Amino acid sequence: MGPDDGFERLLRGETPKTPEERALGLFLHDVGGAFPAGIPPAEEAHLAAIVHAAQLLADKGEPAVRSASKADGRARHASGLPKRRRVMMKVPLMRSLAAKVVAGLVVLMSMFGGLALAGALPGQGSDDDATDVVEIQDVSDESPETEAPETEDADDQGENEDADDQGEDVNDDQGDDDQGENEDADDQGDDDQGEED
């Protein structure tokens, strides 16, 4: 005899055979007493909703099933759920750093381009100004390369105390640059010579 046999007998309404079954039978009786079977108080409301839905289903083939007792529930929207609105937002053009750099370069190029067209850039004006500019450029270009070594030589060796020598060296270097490496300087030199002629 299995452990569930007594339970099955009790469910069938048979009398218990053992004290254990009797105790279990009392509990089952108490369960039935604690939750008695009864017609729901809302029977008529339920039946009205059930019959209404069933007749709609029979007539139209599609039931309009509605809740029978949740009359205070949330009403359905006639047009369904609200549609999600499209958000219009201004997107900044200068969003990234690269865009800013490119924009800056464009501004600079257009600025210098405008100056070039207007002839206001160095080298496009009078010859005297160009000469002056060339000289200034030469000094600024050569000074880091020439003066620093000369100064080091002076400091290290202590032999070259003659400032004229240094100046000659500088002039020599400038001359070498004009003739050899700096073609712009050569051109300018030619221009100078030409004008002097």
Place this chain on the structure above:
Amino acid sequence: MALGESFAGVLEAARVGAEWAWRALYADTAPDLLRYARASRAPDPEDVVGETFLRAVGGLGSFEGDERGFRAWLFTLARNRIVDEHRKLVRRRTEPLPVEFLAEIGPHADAETEAMRALVKDHVRSVLDRLTPDQRDVLLLRILGGLTIEEVATVVRKKPGAVKALQARGIAAIRNEIELGAVTL
């Protein structure tokens, strides 16, 4: 099981929306559905019964079976509804007062009878609460619903062997509680 051999005719009449047929089906099944919903602690047991029948109206076209199958199908719908209600309660994190509570606190008989009934109910609930939800579900469907092992297996979507095991463990737990004196009434 009051309908018996007339069940097939009642079902056919219910399919075409005959009110008498639905009244018969309701009277035959609703009381047991209601007590099962109450024992399962449904927040609104009457609402479970009403919704169960409304779902049955919608699905009756696809139902095939006899009276016992129809009964088991209704319990399946009711159980699904109760499970949904419990899930909603968990999400809402609030527990509204059950409607039946208002009816229960009102006087129905003399004070002694009411006190004894309340005592019995408290003891039964205390024992049932010691079971696992599956064990409680199986036993309530068997005791209050009058369903067989196979029918319960259909309702809870388990194999009959699993239902048998749940039932055996539930009965063992109840017997332990009885021995401990928890159900001494």
